[in-house]
Amino acid sequence: MTRDQAQSVHDDIAYMKALAQEGRRAPLLGGRVLISAGLIFGLASIVHYGIDSGMIAAPPVAYAVLWGAAMLVFFGVLIVQTRNCDRKPGAQSAANRAASAGWMGVGLAVFVISLSMFVVSWKMQSDVAFMIFPSLIFALYGSGWAVSATMSAQKWQWKLAVGCWIAAPLIAFLTGSPLMWLGYAAGLFLFALLPGVILVRQEPAEVI
Structure with missing residues (x-):
């Protein structure tokens, strides 16, 4: 390999490294x-608490509708x-693509788990399966924050990941109490x- 070829390879490596570093610094979108x-499901959790606690009079089907x-x-x-996010500068950076994939996995897992819980509840004629739902969500959110x-x-963001993982078993202590849904709302907001x-x-500003 000639000196010019070696320099070209070195320049290519430096260029790719610069791109990776630049992508790493791109703001998460x-x-x-x-x-x-946090807002939509947090508010839904508060309404769920209102129904559970008797503050809101509603038939059992209201939970599914909610x-x-x-x-x-x-x-x-x-x-x-x-x-809108896909059209913003920096959306295709390595950090944004990886974080997006991680959170998409979290979202799909939540959706599939929710469907599974509906099936279990229907088969067993019991809502006990949904009592583990807040803990599962916090565990999945912790994984999302870890990737991000x-x-x-x-x-x-590591503090958020650890916080989610700590919250997952802690909120289980509120199982059977309407307060569990207030705790879930607080966790979603946090x-x-x-x-x-x-x-x-x-x-x-130029990204916003």
Whole structure:
């Protein structure tokens, strides 16, 4: 290999390294999706608490209507926000693509688990299966934040991941109490809504 060829290879490696570093520094663009998830499902959890506690008079079918409506609203908002996000500068960076894939996996897992719980509840004629739902969500959110933290190198997101994993078994102690749904709402606000706002505020003006 000649000196010019060696220099060319070196330049190519330096260029690819620069691209990787630049992509790593690109702002994460999923904040608005997290805000929507935290707000929509957090409010649904508060309404669920109201029904469970007797503050809101509603028939048992209201639970299915409540969460079904929340999912439909979120999916509608998700489609719009995903399209807008894909058009923003930095959307194709390695960090954003990996974080997006990680959170998409979380979302699909939540959807499939929800369907499975509906089937179990229908077969068993019991809502006991849904008592584990908040713990599962926090465990999955922790995985999403772990992927995001790794790819973006934003250490504060590791605190969210660990917080979610700690919250998962802790909220299980509220099983059987209407307070579980208030705790779930608080967790959604803390681990989705609030960090979503932080991510949006980190986006530079030209990206927003």
